[in-house]
Amino acid sequence: MDPYFYTEKPKYQLQDIEDASEFYDIIERSSLTHQLSSSRPYIYWTMEIYDKANGIKGGGGLGVLAADTRRVAEKLDVPFVVVTPFYRSESHQKITNLEQEEFSETVSPKDYGFEYIDEVSISSRGFPDASLSIFKKVLGSTQFITISEPNFGKLYEGEGSGDHRLYQEVALGFGGYKALKLLGIKPAVIQLNETATIFAALARLDELCANGMNLYEAIVYVRKHTLYTNHTLLQAAEPEFHRSQFEKLVLPNLKSNAVRCWLMEQFRNDRLRPNLLAIELTEAKNGVSKLHARVANFRDRNNDKVKFHAITNGIDLETWTLPETLQTYHNNNIIDKFGLPTDDFSRQLNLIHSADIRYLKKLGRKELNRVLLKRQDQYNKSIQVPENAILFDFKRRFANYKRPYMPFENPNALRQILINHNAHYILTGKVHQGDVTMYQKLLEVLKLIDQDPVLRERVHYIQDYDEELGRALAIGSDIAINIPIVGLEACGTSWEKDIANLKILISTNDGGVADIQPIACLEVSGKNYEAEVLSLYVNMHKAAAIVKNDQLLEKHIRHQLNNYLPIISGARMMKDYLKFIFPKTQTQPKKEPSVKRIVIQ
Numbered sequence: 001m002d003p004y005f006y007t008e009k010p011k012y013q014l015q016d017i018e019d020a021s022e023f024y025d026i027i028e029r030s031s032l033t034h035q036l037s038s039s040r041p042y043i044y045w046t047m048e049i050y051d052k053a054n055g056i057k058g059g060g061g062l063g064v065l066a067a068d069t070r071r072v073a074e075k076l077d078v079p080f081v082v083v084t085p086f087y088r089s090e091s092h093q094k095i096t097n098l099e100q101e102e103f104s105e106t107v108s109p110k111d112y113g114f115e116y117i118d119e120v121s122i123s124s125r126g127f128p129d130a131s132l133s134i135f136k137k138v139l140g141s142t143q144f145i146t147i148s149e150p151n152f153g154k155l156y157e158g159e160g161s162g163d164h165r166l167y168q169e170v171a172l173g174f175g176g177y178k179a180l181k182l183l184g185i186k187p188a189v190i191q192l193n194e195t196a197t198i199f200a201a202l203a204r205l206d207e208l209c210a211n212g213m214n215l216y217e218a219i220v221y222v223r224k225h226t227l228y229t230n231h232t233l234l235q236a237a238e239p240e241f242h243r244s245q246f247e248k249l250v251l252p253n254l255k256s257n258a259v260r261c262w263l264m265e266q267f268r269n270d271r272l273r274p275n276l277l278a279i280e281l282t283e284a285k286n287g288v289s290k291l292h293a294r295v296a297n298f299r300d301r302n303n304d305k306v307k308f309h310a311i312t313n314g315i316d317l318e319t320w321t322l323p324e325t326l327q328t329y330h331n332n333n334i335i336d337k338f339g340l341p342t343d344d345f346s347r348q349l350n351l352i353h354s355a356d357i358r359y360l361k362k363l364g365r366k367e368l369n370r371v372l373l374k375r376q377d378q379y380n381k382s383i384q385v386p387e388n389a390i391l392f393d394f395k396r397r398f399a400n401y402k403r404p405y406m407p408f409e410n411p412n413a414l415r416q417i418l419i420n421h422n423a424h425y426i427l428t429g430k431v432h433q434g435d436v437t438m439y440q441k442l443l444e445v446l447k448l449i450d451q452d453p454v455l456r457e458r459v460h461y462i463q464d465y466d467e468e469l470g471r472a473l474a475i476g477s478d479i480a481i482n483i484p485i486v487g488l489e490a491c492g493t494s495w496e497k498d499i500a501n502l503k504i505l506i507s508t509n510d511g512g513v514a515d516i517q518p519i520a521c522l523e524v525s526g527k528n529y530e531a532e533v534l535s536l537y538v539n540m541h542k543a544a545a546i547v548k549n550d551q552l553l554e555k556h557i558r559h560q561l562n563n564y565l566p567i568i569s570g571a572r573m574m575k576d577y578l579k580f581i582f583p584k585t586q587t588q589p590k591k592e593p594s595v596k597r598i599v600i601q
């Protein structure tokens, strides 16, 4: 047996950046050495973060993005604070008789090296104040500031428009803001990772006004120093709250009468979507891929279309790439010490040969099998993927728009592909709690596999999809399948992990993949669903043929990396955010903030 199978190898890391000024210089923002500091950091507010190593398990891509953004900031020595809940209950999936069941595990910040700071309180009408415990954890230039209390509940607990969800959002915004004050931290800038964090901006507005600033000036100030990152495509899909819910849960936390009046004037027919507040209280707004920024159709309260800048999500390459692969990028001068593609990375990619790819994929397969030993398939057994088999994978939340069932539309075609190419197929992903349609779909897929001897042998549903499994599949599988309905994936990052790890990607023309036109991978397309299904099978055949052929493999892998490496790089994402938030002409704002768009009646 290869010893690597059993022993933890030291993780390969890019050289440490000791001082962020070097990074600021190369991104032409030298002034950031004065604008950002540990007492005046970049603040990232998020309802979800997916960072199990630090005790917090998220639900999907939004949380993975948050965790990656922090890791990249730490790596680059950027002063960065994440304000987020510490959920004391985390959700897991298990399969019994081919049906999904959920169970919870209890977690405590103390078990993950968090330090208790103090309590802050949140008020609601008709209830005693809630006391939130503040815990923090410092990691290099970054830190987590978390709020938690025994009744806070789980991530995305209850209905989107329910009182409990509003309470969670209010607690995160107002409670998190109080925590910052307690710790003597003043935000240089606040990034709102999705609308659920809007109460952070409201807390700031309230504090400015309570301290005597005029409402209009305070709004302009908050707008200038807050960034709204949107991940939703449809404004109407976002939750809407009733006036009475705000009266009960939000108003008791406001000190300023002016802010209270302004807030209640934002309601239409006693209803309000908090994204309207996010639109009004931020000047800089971004979507998370080019396509998303273009098609997100959001209207402000005057019904004018909202402009979103595009900053495509990236990933932390150190977290998601096989260490030996990252080392290969670095040694061949493809990725620099910051994690950015070098100026001539395109040319340098020619140094990656099929033998390197095969060697690295072989190491990756071992790592995948090591992780699979701890995991269970739909029959509660652990599986191993043969070293010489080609492996396809579909690893993402079992959401309808991602179409996890599509490869099973024609079982005969799938069977042929798996037999002809000696291939296996791993499917993993949890159905969102309460999604009745998708529970049923998952059951149907698992039954179909169960009734077919070939599929039963070669298709494996691995339970309880999480970061560890996501990483292992990125590293150890050969061909990734990413087939969201075109127009519905804001960005997606799973495909980025796949490309970084030298896999062949099969994808629809959507999300961040569509940043490059035509997309630089095998494209699933068709004028209707049947045509798309056909196109998927054709591309699965093609992908398997590519994996078997040295020249084709080399060519495709280089082509994918040549196009997508700059997008995938998390350092590139950090560079884009810093450049967007801190424009070069700090002293001369491009244009006056449009106060007149804030209608006061």
Ligand SMILES: *Cc1c(COP(=O)(O)O)cnc(C)c1O
Pocket (backbone or CB within 6 Å): 059, 060, 061, 062, 064, 395, 396, 397, 465, 466, 467, 470, 471, 491, 492, 493, 494, 495, 497
């Ligand atoms: C990367 C990752 C995601 C993001 O996946 P997309 O479907 O591409 O958005 C979600 N969950 C886990 C566990 C991941 O590792």
